[in-house]
Amino acid sequence: MMQITTHSADETQALGQKLASRLAPGDVIAYFGDLGAGKTAFTRGLAQGLGITDPVTSPTYTIVNEYLSGRLPLFHFDLYRIDSYDDLYAIGFLDYLDRGGIIAAEWSENIEGLEQELAGDSSRTIMKIRIEKTGENERRIKVRGHIICPLCGSNDISRAVVKQTGDTVRICEGCGALWTEPRISADNSTTFAHYMESRGLKPYWNELEGKQYL
Secondary structure (H helix, E strand, O other): OOHHHHHHHHHHHHHHHHHOOOOOOEEEEEEEEOOOOHHHHHHHHHHOOOOOOOOOOOOOOOOOOEEEEOOOOOOEEEEEOOOHHHHHOOOOOHHHHHHOOOEEOOHHHHHHOHHHOOOOOOOOOEEEEEEEEEOOOEEHHHHHHHOOOOOOOOOOOEEEEEEEOEEEEEEEOOOOOOEOOOOOOHHEEHHHHHHHHHOOOOOOOHEEEEEEEO
């Protein structure tokens, strides 16, 4: 997790611009935060970082604004009035995942389990960005998630080496899912305990070394 405090809308926008350089087609920005926290300012920065020259406005009434002039398209959603998967399908949200752009979705907390739903494709980066008001102009911005567990939606995915086997594994500390392949998806997971016991080892976390979060 990365946590940054900004002291103006311009600083919030600059952070979005910096983040844009790390994004690839199909990536999703899932915003969390109260009304007026600065989600649209952050999105202006994303657009700027993607080379988009069109003015960025809130999609409150249109539900989605499309910006197509940059190195990648940007699809800016407002999910405030969307509270079910039926509504999400009706507005074509999931279809946008295949359009080779970036999705920036405000009010992502309205759709329970949305991150987990989107995590089935391990080629997609999902970033959870929470923006909190801590003063009149000050904002605390938390950026989490490069890889998200497709089973429980946790961001706490780490990579480590098993001391006694030398295997590189990826483990979710939220639910104990484990992968020995680079691809992280529901259909190639096991559990940490099963992996260790199947190799005659005790399922102790201290049997891992070189752990780093993904």
